[in-house]
Amino acid sequence: MILVYSLGGSILAGRDAESLKEYAQALKNLSEEHQIFVVVGGGKIAREYIGKARALAASEAFCDLLGIGATKLNAMLLIAALGRAAAPEPAESYAGALLASAPGRIVVLGGMQPGQTTDAVAALLAEYARADKLIVATSVDGVYSADPEVDSRAVKFDKMTCRELASLSMETTLSAGSRSPVDPLAAKIIERSSIPTVVVYGGDAENLKRAAEGGHSGTEIS
Ligand code: UTP
Secondary structure, rough: OOEEEEEEEHOOOOOOOHHHHHHHHHHHHHOOOEEEEEEEEHHHHHHHHHHHHHHHOOOOHHHHHHHHHHHHHHHHHHHHHHHHHHHHOOOHHHHHHHOOOOOOOEEEOOOOOOOOOOOHOOOHHHHHOOEEEEEEEEEEOEEEOOOOOOOOOOOEEOOEEEHHHHHHHOOOOOOOOOOOOOOOHHHHHHHHHHHOEEEOOOOOOHHHHHHHHOOOOOOEEE
16 A cells, blocks of 8 residues: 555654664564655654744744744654665655655655645645555644644544644644644645555554554544
């Protein structure tokens, strides 16, 4: 299968070298069976830097560019962990990602342009590469009716349609560094091309395989 992973920056940040190596090994194992693309998020560094720049009155577009810088840092760290199993630098375009892919070679990307998050990059890449599945591996274990960290009445969806995901994500904001499960642009792309999508907790490397092959406890979107 062609698989595109959107890996939340918080999943990688905070891991020591050994733990990064273990996580990378899970991706390497998957790449023996599948064609893998991984889009890496900005995580804590992105939020910290965006927070400071915003407090310094930087524009939202400037903050987005700062966030993109953070995603590239994390992408390069994952490339370091993957070693020869990865293309040597983050792809700068969708065509570049496709050109860099080869059997057994993982292509890693960061952010692309302001006004979106890496989920949108992953959704566009999944569309462009005609991926079999888009897997959003994030800090929450699925799509909830509300932010589970804030609202204790939030319920997790086991399954939902692409249209339901799109209307849910439209209710969230587009501001730089915002924390929603899937950004509105990503949800729109998923909806227009009916991209089979799974949202799982990415902190457990086993979930990367479960999301692709079955047996996960996240949200299935189709
Ligand atoms: P993330 O994709 O990590 O955003 O990009 P996020 O979803 O807010 O973070 P996680 O998933 O909780 O870790 C970090 C920031 O970089 C900018 C945005 O400001 C985003 O919030 N960004 C990223 C872009 O402007 N364009 C991109 O293509 C990617």
